[in-house]
Amino acid sequence: MATNHEPAAAGSTAPAVDPKDASTVILVRDGQSGELEVFLLRRVAGMAFAGGMTVFPGGGVDPSDEDANIGWSGPPVSWWARRFSTDAARAKALVCAAVRETFEECGVLLAGPTADSVVADTARYARARTRLEQRELSFGEFLESExxxxxxxxxxxxxxxxxxxxxxxxxxxxxxxAAAPDGQVADGATSEAEEVRWQTPAAAIAHWRDGASVLLPPTWTQLSRLAGFGTVAEVLAAEPDIPQILPTLVGEGKGLRVEFPDQEEYYAARPHPWSKRSGDV
Incomplete structure (x- = not known):
């Protein structure tokens, strides 16, 4: 994880802000046309972080995510720690945050009554979902009570x-x-989203290229990668390397430009009048 010892951006003398842990989930499904689709939401304009941007569901890790005493089905925490190059406590918190944030932001719940089942309909948990979003209920408490x-x-x-x-x-x-579970409906019933939609990765990129949406570099990069997959099964079978990518901010005119790996197509596709705020990733 990055630390406060990182250098500040060019021209800045302020110390770097320590990054907080966060999790983002790219929900995928096989569309009716047979093509791979991803779930996207446009964040409410004016939000402190990525307002108005089109993103995948996700958010910051809550302290309770690490402390949650829950039933766990699947790869052990140690496996997640190795894949994300971190320690066990942080890996557990990241996985719990991923499932919690996905449930809060679009109603999809990657959990079930047994280790080999998944909830078929999450409507019965609507009240708990609201309480989770408002931090009146921890995710561990929710899973335990249900x-x-x-x-x-x-x-x-x-x-x-x-x-x-x-x-x-x-x-x-x-x-x-993650594959969207059968029977569950991804929605936009969250205070953080203005609009939600399923699109193929190619269509989402075309939508952005036409100026109809704003994609931050990480979102654009994941969509570009997913455009190379045909089905959910292919995505889930992939075992990508997971390098830690830290873009940099450089001055460009009166604003700032985000420099990141394989950026040429991103900047060639359409102009990006980045300001310091719109450069958030």
């Missing part, structure tokens, strides 16, 4: 991006992929 087991085997590790040094809000984000 006698549910966390299905970590439905998730796959995918990527790790850190917000550039120089931003006021920074996150060390682990990306996961």
């Amino acid at each position: 006698r549910l087991v966390l299905r970590t085997d439905l998730l796959r590790p995918w990527a790790n991006w850190i917000t550039p040094v120089g931003e006021g809000r920074r996150y060390d984000t682990r990306f996961f992929v």
Whole structure:
């Protein structure tokens, strides 16, 4: 994880803000046309972080995510720690946050009454979902009260991006992929989303290229990678390397530009009038 010893952005003398842990889940499904689709939401404009941007469900790790005493089905915490190059406590918190945030933001719950089952309909948990989002209820308390087991085997590790040094809000984000469970409906019933939709990765990129949405570099990169897969099964079978990617901010005119791996197509596709705020990743 990045530390406060990182250098500040070019031209800045302020110490770097320590990034907070976060988890993001890329929900995928096989669409009716037979093509791979991903679930995207447009965040409410004016939010402190990534307002108005089109993103995958996700958010910051809560302290209770690490402390949760829950049923766990799937790869052990030690496996997740190795894949994300971190310690066991943080790995557990990241996985719990991934499932919790996905449930809060779109109603999809990667859990079931047994180690080999998954909830078919999450409507009965609507009240608990609201309480989770408002931090009136911890995820561990919710799972325990409903006698549910966390299905970590439905998730796959995918990527790790850190917000550039120089931003006021920074996150060390682990990306996961997961297949949307049969019978569950991903929705936009959250205070953080203005719009949600399922799209093929190619269509989402075309939508962005036409100026109809704003994709931050990590989101664009994951969509570009997923465009190379045809089905959910292919995505879940992948075992990608997960390097830690830390973009940098560089001055460009009166604003700042985000530099990141394989960025040429991103900047060639359409102009990006980045300011310090819109450069958040």
